[in-house]
Amino acid sequence: MITLSNIQVTFENGSQSVTAVQDVSLQVDAGDVYGIVGYSGAGKSTLVRVINLLQRPSAGSVVVNGQDLLALQPKELRLARKRIGMIFQHFHLMNSRTIYDNVDFPLKSSKLSKRERDLKVKQLLELVSLSDKLDAYPSQLSGGQKQRVAIARALANDPEILLCDEATSALDPKTTLSILELLKKLNRTLGLTIVIITHEMQVVKEICNKVAVMEAGRIVEQGDIVSIFSRPQNTLTRDFINTATHIEQTLDKLTSHPSLLHLKDNDMLCKISYIGDSTSEPVISELTARYRVKTNILFANVEILQQTPIGNLIVVMSGTPGDLEGALRYLQSARVDVEVINSRLFQNQKVGDPA
Ligand SMILES: Nc1ncnc2c1ncn2[C@@H]1O[C@H](COP(=O)(O)OP(=O)(O)OP(=O)(O)O)[C@@H](O)[C@H]1O
Numbered sequence: 001m002i003t004l005s006n007i008q009v010t011f012e013n014g015s016q017s018v019t020a021v022q023d024v025s026l027q028v029d030a031g032d033v034y035g036i037v038g039y040s041g042a043g044k045s046t047l048v049r050v051i052n053l054l055q056r057p058s059a060g061s062v063v064v065n066g067q068d069l070l071a072l073q074p075k076e077l078r079l080a081r082k083r084i085g086m087i088f089q090h091f092h093l094m095n096s097r098t099i100y101d102n103v104d105f106p107l108k109s110s111k112l113s114k115r116e117r118d119l120k121v122k123q124l125l126e127l128v129s130l131s132d133k134l135d136a137y138p139s140q141l142s143g144g145q146k147q148r149v150a151i152a153r154a155l156a157n158d159p160e161i162l163l164c165d166e167a168t169s170a171l172d173p174k175t176t177l178s179i180l181e182l183l184k185k186l187n188r189t190l191g192l193t194i195v196i197i198t199h200e201m202q203v204v205k206e207i208c209n210k211v212a213v214m215e216a217g218r219i220v221e222q223g224d225i226v227s228i229f230s231r232p233q234n235t236l237t238r239d240f241i242n243t244a245t246h247i248e249q250t251l252d253k254l255t256s257h258p259s260l261l262h263l264k265d266n267d268m269l270c271k272i273s274y275i276g277d278s279t280s281e282p283v284i285s286e287l288t289a290r291y292r293v294k295t296n297i298l299f300a301n302v303e304i305l306q307q308t309p310i311g312n313l314i315v316v317m318s319g320t321p322g323d324l325e326g327a328l329r330y331l332q333s334a335r336v337d338v339e340v341i342n343s344r345l346f347q348n349q350k351v352g353d354p355a
Helices: 044-051 073-081 099-109 115-129 143-154 173-190 200-208 225-230 235-245 248-254 281-289 321-333
Strands: 001-011 016-029 035-037 059-064 084-088 161-165 194-198 210-215 216-225 270-277 294-305 308-318 337-342
Touching: 001 044, 016 044, 016 210, 016 216, 035 173, 035 200, 044 059, 044 161, 044 194, 059 115, 059 173, 073 084, 073 115, 099 143, 115 143, 143 173, 161 173, 173 194, 173 200, 194 200, 194 337, 200 225, 200 235, 210 225, 210 235, 216 225, 216 235, 216 281, 225 235, 225 270, 225 294, 225 308, 235 248, 235 294, 248 270, 248 294, 248 308, 281 294, 281 321, 321 337
Parallel strands: 035 194, 035 210, 084 161, 161 194
Antiparallel strands: 001 016, 001 059, 210 216, 270 308, 270 337, 294 308
16 A cells, blocks of 8 residues: 655755665555654655655655556646645644634645535544534533544545554553554444554554554564564664563562562573463463472563553572473463573573564
8 A cells, every 4th residue: 555665865965965764665555554663863754745745755655546657647636635634742733713614724725515525524523522512612622622623624525545643642651542443443443544643652553553663764674563562673672662561671670679578599580472372371380380380470461452461570580400491491382482581590581582
C-alpha cells in the first residue's frame, strides 16, 4: 500500500545542509497500523510527510496505492492526496469556524450535494462521538475532543490511509488511550491503514502491529511488534522498549543495591522472559516440584501484543548447585529465555531460546 524506497531528504539552508532522512526504505501493507518511533530530531516528521509529498524527497521513490507519487501531475497528485488523511499534534483546526464547518470544509471541493454533505458531516462526527458538539467552536473543546474533530475532518474524503504526526503527544495518558482506541476502531471497522509517528513506545505497544525505530535519519530496526518487543536487536530499540516495560530500570535498581536482595551463596538473580504459549506459572511451579528450587518473584510484567503474551520476570532462585543447574536446563527445554544476572555459580549466563 505504501512503499518508500531509498528515501533521502536534505534541507539546504544557505551554506548549511541537514540530511533529515537517509536511505530509508519501508513497506506498509493495507490494514497495518505502522508505528515509527524515535527521539526528537530523528527525522520522523520529515519521513511521514514524504508519504503524501508534503515533503518532496531529495532522492528515492514513493509509491502509494500503486501510484508513483513523484511522477504525478499536480492535479493527479491532489486527487491521490485525498486518499491520504493526516492529523497533527496541535490539531490544526480553524478556530473561527464551528466543529461542523471544520469537518465540512474538505467536502466543499467534493461532488456531494449540500444534503449529502450535511449527512456526511453528521455521520463523521457521530463516528468520533461528537454529535453533540456540531455548533461548538474549537476553543470550547478539550484537547482530546479537538483531535477527534481533526480525525473526522481527515476522514471526510474517505481516505484509505491516515498519517498521524505525534497525534497524542499533546494529550494526557487517559485521553491518549481514548484516541488510540478510536484509531483502533477505525482501523478495524473501516479497514483504515494507519501510520503513526511517536516518541512513545507506549503508543506503539497499544496500537501498532509493525514498528520502525529511527535514529539520526535512518531506520535502525523494523519488524512486527511481537518480534521487536521480544527480541530487540538494537540498543535504541531496547531503550524504547524499556520505557514501556520498566524491566531494565528495575534490574538496575536491584543490582545497584545488592544489599536489598540478601542473596545467599547459592542464590541466582535471573531475568526470565517468555513469549506466547510458555507461561510463567507452570514453569515456576515445575522448578519447585522437579528441582526443589525455590523461586522468589521480585518483578513481573506481562504485555499482550497482537494477542501474544510477552512476559518478563525478575526472580531469585535458591537451591543446591546441582538443582540450580538442572533448573536452568529445564528452563531452556521449556523455551524460556533466562539471563543469570547475579550468581556465584553461574556468572552472567544466557540460556534458552524462545521461538
Ligand atoms: N525545513 C527544515 N529545514 C531545515 N532543517 C529541517 C527542516 N525540517 C526538519 N529539519 C531538521 O531535520 C531533522 C529531523 O527533523 P524532524 O522534525 O523530521 O524530526 P522528528 O523526529 O520528527 O523530531 P520531532 O519529534 O522533534 O519533530 C532535524 O535535525 C531538523 O532540525
